[in-house]
């Protein structure tokens with residue numbers, strides 16, 4: 330295995346994180362190509378970076394980056410209980426156009442794993458929200474570690490980014506780990522009958538950069554939570570971080 334030379338970075342376990350050789354993979358009906366890159370020195374999980382060259386890249390802007398936590402049910406089987414699959418494909422579409430990096434983090438169910446996520450779904454069917462269900466199972470509400478994502482970016486020599494997210498926790502964690510998040514670009518929120526309660530719970534936790542009291546629509550796509558804030562536009566639409 331030939332490793333591309335990169336500057337070693339420290340992963341969560343304190344080992345140097347080193348990128349493995351990139352492998353080009355065409356995807357989907359349009360044949361969008363991305364380099365799939367694994368890493369040595371992470372936490373034992375096979376996190377992977379997808380690097381897109383982009384049809385119309387702008388080298389003067391910071392690298393567009395999306396952190397996507399694995400969701401087998403949403404990403405592969407298009408589950409309607411969350412909007413992960415929609416957000417993943419939105420990110421791939423943007424990255425294919427502008428270039429950038431998707432970090433696919435093997436942190437299923439916000440880090441609690443697939444089986445525990447399914448257990449939590451059972452509790453949600455009995456009326457608990459996504460966070461209360463985790464607490465009932467004696468599991469953390471959110472066990473994800475974004476320090477791993479920072480180590481992956483550093484191993485790829487990416488230190489200044491535009492982050493595609495609605496989650497302020499990701500911005501804070503990357504900055505704490507030394508990544509310059511120069512700009513935040515929001516993702517769409519894809520509301521369906523089946524996922525509305527899940528998304529509302531996230532919104533109530535401030536996970537969409539909007540005020541904590543806003544109500545999501547019954548169905549549809551929200552592309553900017555500032556537009557549905559309690560007081561209308563809340564002035565942070567051009568989120569520049």
Ligand SMILES: [Zn+2]
Nearest residue numbers: 400403411413
């Ligand atoms: Zn999901």
